């Protein structure tokens with residue numbers, strides 16, 4: 001399956017993507033995680049992305065599209081993938097269509113996670129993520145690690161993202177409304193959008209998502 005996950009910052013895209021990708025046996029491709037890995041490795045791409053991310057703005061398309069395309073062309077993604085955080089504006093959605101067309105493949109669904117703004121603010125404020133490349137996600141109240149500051153899955157160190165400050169979150173939400181939400185209409189016109197509520201327990205949301213994806217087949 002080829003799926004795009006869309007939703008505001010803090011909606012739980014990364015959290016759900018980890019479970020959905022496992023259930024569906026497809027790789028989880030997060031452009032945010034790819035950028036963060038590049039930043040921690042000190043690559044040129046990471047250096048270009050950093051200032052935009054710290055301010056909560058989108059990294060320019062000429063950097064983002066090439067990186068996403070490279071990742072999608074890896075062997076593990078040939079039969080499907082779950083995109084998390086890409087595309088993020090209509091230009092990227094058009095570029096993705098072009099990439100898929102050149103491979104003679106199509107998207108199966110665009111899963112839209114709906115969460116009220118006050119909830120995403122709470123989710124982001126308590127988020128802790130793992131330094132490991134897989135970026136395991138926790139929440140200090142909703143999904144606390146067994147030992148404070150240590151990842152349950154791999155023992156890695158947990159930290160708070162630089163762009164999770166209150167001011168940057170405000171910018172990210174605004175960018176989501178003005179630049180990313182229009183892709184929902186873009187995909188609705190292609191009959192691909194399935195919307196679910198992302199409120200409630202993580203496992204309940206995963207179940208809801210799996211049912212919605214099954215219905216969309």
Ligand code: AP5
Pocket residue numbers: 007008009010011012013014015016031032033035052053054056057058059060064084085086087088092123124126127128137138139140142143163172198199200201202205
């Ligand atoms: P990115 O990393 O994609 O961030 P985002 O879209 O803002 O999304 P988040 O990672 O904040 O949230 P999420 O929805 O994954 O939530 P999570 O599962 O962590 O992008 C960061 C930056 O990179 C961008 O601002 C931009 O600069 C750049 N970038 C990335 N892609 C780009 C692109 N395509 N083009 C240009 N620039 C790009 O969950 C949040 C918290 O809630 C966690 O603590 C979790 O434990 C908790 N939680 C999850 N589910 C539940 C639940 N059901 N109940 C209670 N708590 C829950």
Ligand code: ZN
Pocket residue numbers: 130131132135136151152153154155156
């Ligand atoms: Zn970890």
